[in-house]
């Protein structure tokens with residue numbers, strides 16, 4: 001099939017590469033000039049592990065091309081399908097901003113040749129039906145097909161998704177969608193567009209709830225003879241629960257869960273539907289940055305002014321360069337509010353990136369320089385460079401009171417407990433569990 005993919009961000013670009021790998025002739029449409037020039041130069045415009053190599057290999061096949069607008073994509077040759085993977089960022093009131101979706105649907109609706117129209121963007125339930133009311137001629141060839149990929153393994157998720165959800169009013173459109181994803185062998189859920197939209201929001205709300213729940217359990221474990229690592233391990237091994245995202249730490253801060261949970265809560269409020277569980281999930285998350293800074297404050301005796309605090313890792317996850325809702329964006333301004341001298345270091349960010357992300361902070365080129373002389377360090381990303389660092393060598397370089405706040409519970413607790421650091425983590429990570437056995441008495 002000849003396929004146009006509108007929007008070449010995390011979803012659209014990885015999708016375009018996957019579709020081309022599976023034999024389709026794909027044209028990626030990107031309106032952002034800088035992203036487009038990078039793509040035309042063969043450079044992925046977003047970071048995903050393995051994407052650069054896969055992009056280079058599909059470009060060599062000649063099955064993938066990039067253009068700046070849909071008219072250009074279809075000028076010479078019509079398309080059989082058009083995928084819409086444009087952003088749905090939060091509006092100032094927290095609702096989903098659907099302007100990019102509306103614009104992309106308008107463009108797709110003008111195409112000649114009756115291509116299949118596949119909306120992939122995350123949108124509130126009822127959006128597809130409203131769009132179809134505006135463009136009734138699309139009804140027989142429209143599907144809502146939410147994307148469930150995880151940043152960091154987006155290509156794998158495109159190749160082998162756990163499920164494919166398709167919401168449509170038209171059996172013929174469903175059949176064409178199966179042709180588009182002929183390589184996919186997972187279960188398909190076929191339903192109405194509104195139910196498919198709710199499946200995406202409800203899935204993200206549940207994942208967010210797992211993270212907030214883990215953080216609440218961490219709070220319960222902060223006191224007494226409790227070990228959060230053991231508790232989470234024991235809970236997550238129940239197959240009805242599972243370990244995924246049962247992760248106490250900074251709270252959720254990827255590009256989807258924060259905006260989608262808030263948008264769903266708005267959707268419910270507009271309909272006078274109570275969502276106490278969803279509201280608590282969001283509230284628990286909103287509190288995380290403040291709680292982390294409070295832990296630092298308490299450890300420092302109630303004041304941070306003038307203290308050098310090194311924020312280590314600005315990304316939410318090492319494998320994603322998407323900083324849109326990263327916890328560092330909330331934590332750093334709070335540290336400034338307390339008049340801390342903020343240092344920042346992230347192994348994947350240049351000095352310029354760091355300055356753009358944290359303009360008032362001092363950007364450091366290395367872990368050692370960020371830590372040396374700092375009174376406190378705050379770990380916000382589980383970078384291997386941090387989990388595998390020589391903390392017995394680093395901590396003595398710090399200035400008293402040498403606070404190490406591990407907000408990702410990723411550092412080797414037994415090692416940190418051997419150093420002069422005032423080691424804090426989320427919940428209670430006891431040093432004893434992994435400590436080496438004592439030397440036998442002579």
Ligand SMILES: NC(=O)c1ccc[n+]([C@@H]2O[C@H](COP(=O)([O-])OP(=O)(O)OC[C@H]3O[C@@H](n4cnc5c(N)ncnc54)[C@H](O)[C@@H]3O)[C@@H](O)[C@H]2O)c1
Pocket residue numbers: 006007008009010011012029030031032035068069085086087088100103104107120121122123147148149150151255256
């Ligand atoms: N990022 C994720 O992990 C993820 C996962 C699942 C679902 N989603 C959802 O998928 C959608 C896309 O997310 P993303 O992270 O890829 O967004 P993104 O912001 O990274 O990319 C969207 C791209 O679309 C381009 N664009 C917008 N309107 C256009 C138009 N009319 N023509 C051409 N280009 C246009 C923008 O310039 C941008 O480059 C969102 O609704 C998001 O919620 C994202």
